[in-house]
Amino acid sequence: MAPKYKMTYFPVKGLGEPIRFLFAYGGVDYEDYRFEDEQWPQLQGKMPYGQVPILEVENKRIHQSVAISRYLAKQFGLAGKDDWEAMQIDAIIDTITDLRTRLANVHYDEDPVSKERNREPLMKETVPFFMSRFEDEVKSNNGYFVNGKLTWADLYFVAILDYLDVMAGKDLLENRPNLQALKAKILALPSIKEWVAKRPYSDA
Structure with missing residues (x-):
């Protein structure tokens, strides 16, 4: 049961x-x-x-x-076939969390001065740094984050993406065709x- x-x-x-x-x-x-x-x-x-x-x-x-x-x-x-694969998945999840934390630190900042000061480097440096590496990761793994197959890293990323987009104030997948394809693939799962x-x- x-x-x-x-x-x-x-x-x-x-x-x-x-x-x-x-x-x-x-x-x-x-x-x-x-x-x-x-x-x-x-x-x-x-x-x-x-x-x-x-x-x-x-x-x-x-x-x-x-x-x-x-x-x-x-x-x-969806957690990996062995400890090494599970660790690879965890590394992606932790990196997604790193990006989310950096976005949240600015998005929820109640001081307008520091919020404005920190937003420019966030959007011009930090976000492109993370997103370009996510894009490369998926490209090199046959359309997924880890070992060319579906894991919970893929579901997690697509599920939390709306939240990340809102905090960023933009579509984070713009000009990221491999991540766009991953999103479409996950959302197409019945x-x-x-x-x-x-x-x-x-x-x-």
Whole structure:
């Protein structure tokens, strides 16, 4: 009998969407609990380390979106055939997280002076640095991030891309044909296509 899953997150894609993509890919039912922003002050203190998303598996709770995604990837056969391949996947995931962190540091900066000062090098140097290497990585791996085959790194990247685009204020895949092809390939997977068609709307 399959475990009973529940994910708790804001009503957005954000850090929750990679988890939702993995559930869709695995064809596993789960409770996609989305609370409204005004509920967060009451919920935050009840969350492990005061953050979401969290995953409940048979009433056991765990936090950290990447750890949750990695766990599900193992359940659904997307975590690599051996330790070396798993490490390659983890390296890509951690690098995507590095980019997300740099975007978030500027996007959520409440000081308009430092936000403006830091945005130019972010968009002219940091983002092109990461995106060009992602492009080369996919080109050299036959259209995927690792070893020329589908792994959770591919699902994770496509799932979190809307969030990255919003923080960047642009389409990060512009002039990146290999990444564009990867995105199209992931979104064409029947289970992912079905999820994207029915999911609640949010910008990111």
